[in-house]
Each structure stands twice: as structure tokens, then as C-alpha cells.
Amino acid sequence: QKEVEQDPGPLSVPEGAIVSLNCTYSNSAFQYFMWYRQYSRKGPELLMYTYSSGNKEDGRFTAQVDKSSKYISLFIRDSQPSDSATYLCAMSGPGTASKLTFGTGTRLQVTL
Amino acid sequence: NAGVTQTPKFQVLKTGQSMTLQCAQDMNHNSMYWYRQDPGMGLRLIYYSASEGTTDKGEVPNGYNVSRLNKREFSLRLESAAPSQTSVYFCASSESLGTYNSPLHFGNGTRLTVT
Numbered sequence: 243q244k245e246v247e248q249d250p251g252p253l254s255v256p257e258g259a260i261v262s263l264n265c266t267y268s269n270s271a272f273q274y275f276m277w278y279r280q281y282s283r284k285g286p287e288l289l290m291y292t293y294s295s296g297n298k299e300d301g302r303f304t305a306q307v308d309k310s311s312k313y314i315s316l317f318i319r320d321s322q323p324s325d326s327a328t329y330l331c332a333m334s335g336p337g338t339a340s341k342l343t344f345g346t347g348t349r350l351q352v353t354l
Numbered sequence: 355n356a357g358v359t360q361t362p363k364f365q366v367l368k369t370g371q372s373m374t375l376q377c378a379q380d381m382n383h384n385s386m387y388w389y390r391q392d393p394g395m396g397l398r399l400i401y402y403s404a405s406e407g408t409t410d411k412g413e414v415p416n417g418y419n420v421s422r423l424n425k426r427e428f429s430l431r432l433e434s435a436a437p438s439q440t441s442v443y444f445c446a447s448s449e450s451l452g453t454y455n456s457p458l459h460f461g462n463g464t465r466l467t468v469t
Contacts, residue, residue: 250394276457285358285444285460286397330397341412341451342458344397 245269248331248345257354261318265331265345268312272333272343275307277316280328280347289329290316321352356380358461360445366467367435375430375464377445385451386428387412387458388420390441397444403428404451435468442466 248265255261263277273294278286290305292298298305304317314333318325328349332342361376379386387402399412401420409420417439419431428447432439442465446458 244396246396248396283462285446285462286458287460288457291457332397341399341402342397346394346396 243268244346245343246331246333246345249348250346252349252351254351254353255321257321257323257352259321259352261321261325261350261352263316263318263329263331263348263350265314265333266312267314267333267343269333269335269343270309270312271335273336274334275305275314276332276342277303277305278330278332278344280330282327286330318350321350323352323354326351358445358447358459360443360461360464362464363462364465366469367432368469369436371435372431372433373435373466374432375443375445375466376427377429377461378427379445379447379459380426381447381449381459382425383447383449383459384425385448385456386422387446387448388418388428388430389444389446389460390414391444391463392441400430400443402451435466437468440466440468 246267276291277289279289280286295309302319306315328347330347331345358379388400389397403409403422406425442463446460449456
């Protein structure tokens with residue numbers, strides 16, 4: 243079993259929909275949680291990061307961490323065609339915030 | 355604002371050939387990394403360099419060597435390429451290693467095929 247599980251999709255939604263992307267993990271030592279967005283033929287770019295449990299909001303994006311369930315989510319409100327990309331969750335333990343364990347990514351397509 | 359630059363963008367090798375992937379960053383970051391990305395496997399860390407003059411193995415180092423040439427440059431060498439090394443290779447950098455507020459910045463990858 244992988245340390246981080248992520249549904250590969252693809253997930254197809256109409257423009258304006260609310261999107262929910264999720265990851266589960268097995269390592270209870272993980273404390274830092276990040277979401278990266280990767281456009282086709284490009285490198286991943288950091289979208290959001292959170293520490294421990296709770297919510298963090300940035301514009302149309304909300305990251306949520308539930309450490310008791312070992313479950314993290316990324317919500318995208320009012321989704322746009324420009325949000326079409328692969329979304330990678332990533333996480334790490336204490337003292338190793340830059341040595342990340344990545345999920346395999348969920349491919350999202352937002353249609354007009 | 356170049357960020358992290360990788361060369362070449364594409365490469366085809368025959369089994370047994372060698373090559374070096376180049377990476378340079380212009381953000382004055384201390385730490386640099388090499389990842390490979392394969393379908394269904396996610397990004398896996400090959401080697402990293404916490405600071406100039408140091409390198410350490412990551413999750414999948416076998417078959418690779420690295421050189422931290424200076425603060426800006428971090429190269430990855432395949433001495434004898436194998437088909438299992440067919441992948442997309444990403445270089446990344448961060449301000450420091452192990453700091454929460456030090457996210458990774460990635461290049462756009464090198465697509466390597468070994469036949």
C-alpha cells in the first residue's frame with residue numbers, strides 16, 4: 243500500500259462547479275500538507291500549503307486537513323477552464339518539510 | 355524571471371549510453387532536488403542537495419549520480435542508461451531544507467526515453 247493515495251481521475255466538471263480533490267495517507271507523522279498544480283508538459287507549481295489540521299483559504303481555493311482521519315482535501319469554487327490540470331497532494335513529517343511524499347495526482351478537466 | 359531551468363527538454367538514449375541532465379536556478383536557493391515522475395507512481399526523489407557541497411540519496415538513487423557544481427547548478431548523471439530509466443525528470447529548488455515555509459520550485463522537466 244502506498245503512503246499517499248490519490249484517485250487519478252480524470253475528473254470532468256462543467257465550468258462554475260465546485261470541485262473536491264482528495265488524498266488519504268497512512269503515515270501519522272505527516273504534519274505538512276501541500277497541493278501542487280501541474281499543467282500538461284510543465285513542472286508542478288505550489289498552490290497551497292497547510293500545517294497540521296484545519297482549513298486554509300486562498301481565493302477560490304480551500305485546503306482542508308483532517309489528521310484524525312488521515313484525509314486532506316482541496317476545494318475549488320467557481321471552477322474555470324484554466325483550472326484544468328493535474329493536482330498533486332504532497333506531505334512530509336517534522337523537520338523534513340522539503341522532502342515530500344507525493345500522491346500520483348488527479349487529472350481535472352473543466353469544460354465550457 | 356527564469357526560476358529553475360532544465361536542459362535538455364527531450365532526450366532519446368540507447369541502452370548503455372550515458373548522459374547528464376543539467377539544472378540551474380536563479381533564486382539564490384540553498385537546496386536542490388532531482389525527482390522522476392512515472393505514470394501511477396507519482397514524483398519520487400532521486401537525490402537532493404541540502405546546501406552547496408553536500409548531496410544525499412533519496413528514495414530511488416540506484417543508477418544515478420549527482421553533482422552540486424555550485425549554488426546555482428545541480429546535475430544528474432546516468433552512467434549506463436536502462437529502459438527502466440525512461441521517465442520525466444524534474445529538478446527543483448527551495449530556500450532551505452526542512453523548513454515549513456520553504457516550498458519547492460520545479461523546472462519544466464526533461465523527457466527521457468531509453469530504448
